[in-house]
Amino acid sequence: MTPTGKKRLLGLRALLEDVVEHGSSAVERVHRETAERTFAVLAAIPPVAGPARVVHDVHDAALTGVYGSIRLVNRAVGAVLTAVIEEATKPDRE
Amino acid sequence: MGRKIDLALGVLNGAVGDYLVRTDNGLALPMALHLHGEPVAPTPAALAAAYPEATARVVVLVHGLMNTEDIFAMPGGRDYGTLLRDDLGLTPLYVRYNSGLPIADNGAALSALLSTILGVYPVPIGEIVLLGYSMGGLVLRAATHAAALSGAPWLPRVRRALYVGTPHRGAPTERVGRVVSALLRAIPDPYTRLIADVADLRSDGLKDLGDADLRHEDRARRTLQVTLRDPQHPVPLLPSISHHLVAGALSDERWVRTLFGDAVVPVSSATGWRSLGEGLDPSRVKVFPGMSHAAIPRSLEVYAQLRQWCAAP
Numbered sequence: 001m002t003p004t005g006k007k008r009l010l011g012l013r014a015l016l017e018d019v020v021e022h023g024s025s026a027v028e029r030v031h032r033e034t035a036e037r038t039f040a041v042l043a044a045i046p047p048v049a050g051p052a053r054v055v056h057d058v059h060d061a062a063l064t065g066v067y068g069s070i071r072l073v074n075r076a077v078g079a080v081l082t083a084v085i086e087e088a089t090k091p092d093r094e
Numbered sequence: 095m096g097r098k099i100d101l102a103l104g105v106l107n108g109a110v111g112d113y114l115v116r117t118d119n120g121l122a123l124p125m126a127l128h129l130h131g132e133p134v135a136p137t138p139a140a141l142a143a144a145y146p147e148a149t150a151r152v153v154v155l156v157h158g159l160m161n162t163e164d165i166f167a168m169p170g171g172r173d174y175g176t177l178l179r180d181d182l183g184l185t186p187l188y189v190r191y192n193s194g195l196p197i198a199d200n201g202a203a204l205s206a207l208l209s210t211i212l213g214v215y216p217v218p219i220g221e222i223v224l225l226g227y228s229m230g231g232l233v234l235r236a237a238t239h240a241a242a243l244s245g246a247p248w249l250p251r252v253r254r255a256l257y258v259g260t261p262h263r264g265a266p267t268e269r270v271g272r273v274v275s276a277l278l279r280a281i282p283d284p285y286t287r288l289i290a291d292v293a294d295l296r297s298d299g300l301k302d303l304g305d306a307d308l309r310h311e312d313r314a315r316r317t318l319q320v321t322l323r324d325p326q327h328p329v330p331l332l333p334s335i336s337h338h339l340v341a342g343a344l345s346d347e348r349w350v351r352t353l354f355g356d357a358v359v360p361v362s363s364a365t366g367w368r369s370l371g372e373g374l375d376p377s378r379v380k381v382f383p384g385m386s387h388a389a390i391p392r393s394l395e396v397y398a399q400l401r402q403w404c405a406a407p
Contacts, residue, residue: 008103011120018117026288033284 006089010082017078021071028067035059097131100162104193108160111194112298125191125203127211128163133190136210145185150220153184153404154208156191158228158259158391159300163188165227168392174225177397182404184223187211193229194297198310201236208237208248222248223404224255224335227391228359229303231260236308238332254336256400259390261306261359262339263366268304271296306363331374338378338403340396341365342385351381358387378403 001009039059042052107114107123114122127134127144134144141148155175157165166173166188175186189207191200212219226234234255241249271293278290307313308329331337341364342356351361365379380399382390390396 007120008099009120011114011122014117014119015114015121026291030284030288 001089009085013081020074024067024070104162105160108193110297111192123192128188128190138214142216148216149183149185150217151184152187153178153223153225154187156189156226156230156233158230159193162190165391174397181401194299196298197232197236197302197308200233202240204237205240205246209246212248219251221253222251227258231257232306239329252335256338258340259342259359259364259387261363263363264306265303339365341381342390343381343383346383356387
């Protein structure tokens with residue numbers, strides 16, 4: 001593979017990783033802001049405000065965990081792909 | 095396969111090329127001469143090998159947004175460059191660049207590239223003809239502006255510039271998109287803000303098309319107004335060059351020309367001589383009815399006009 005081809009392959013990998021990273025962050029923000037509205041309504045109703053606060057905290061923790069896991073796996077896959085590309089394009093393999 | 099990858103990279107660079115450069119991504123296209131899809135280094139040896147029959151008259155072809163030089167290709171392997179070579183003896187130099195970068199940056203890079211080529215071209219260059227399609231015309235104007243400021247040695251060799259479907263007074267669609275994006279962002283809703291975020295990912299080059307911003311300082315004056323005209327263009331056409339403007343129109347109907355132009359660039363923008371300075375001869379402005387923006391960079395009818403302009407003393 002030519003140096004340009006390798007550079008482009010690594011670029012494609014980086015771009016896909018960026019898309020997942022920024023895309024998941026954007027969706028997480030929308031998810032969080034949308035849920036915020038519902039919890040704000042529940043918090044205004046005294047009988048359910050207490051339990052709603054607990055559910056809200058659990059929800060936020062789950063949200064952070066799920067989207068954080070997506071980004072973590074994404075970065076791990078990106079690192080593996082980089083290693084694979086580097087290995088596959090070593091001069092002695094051509 | 096290679097051609098398809100090149101086309102895909104051209105589209106990608108036009109869409110998010112500025113981001114690719116900021117993140118040092120290998121998919122970003124560097125500005126370079128290309129011949130038969132391959133880059134030609136600006137060195138004496140590479141140019142001599144690529145152009146064994148180099149002539150003293152050259153035509154520099156610059157493609158538009160999200161394109162490569164392939165946009166000029168006609169059936170039979172011809173294009174405006176090869177036709178001008180065969181008919182008038184001009185050597186075609188095809189420039190490929192990252193159309194997502196600011197037009198000012200591409201203009202400065204093109205000026206630097208032409209200065210380099212001038213010194214290493216196989217024969218002394220006597221005349222440089224500039225031919226830009228769509229955004230490519232604005233890049234050429236930015237390059238001549240940068241060259242005039244820096245005293246670049248190639249500029250005195252430019253006698254004529256040909257602009258094909260170039261939005262000299264900006265592209266209304268981009269200005270409308272700018273306003274729609276701002277409206278979506280102003281709505282206090284996470285979903286509309288997400289759509290605005292995605293819309294605003296479009297490249298600097300694309301945003302520059304809205305008002306045909308050729309300089310970095312022009313970008314600061316952007317306003318959220320849907321205006322169809324840009325009467326105070328700060329970068330006039332250089333008076334030392336003979337400028338020739340070609341516009342397409344979907345139909346000869348006056349209202350179609352006014353509203354839609356060639357479906358991308360309004361006729362008033364492609365022929366925007368009223369705002370481009372004094373002295374542009376109307377005979378150097380040609381409108382082709384029934385010609386879309388996609389057809390205008392590869393039309394024998396348009397070529398006949400370009401040839402006539404290039405053949406004139």
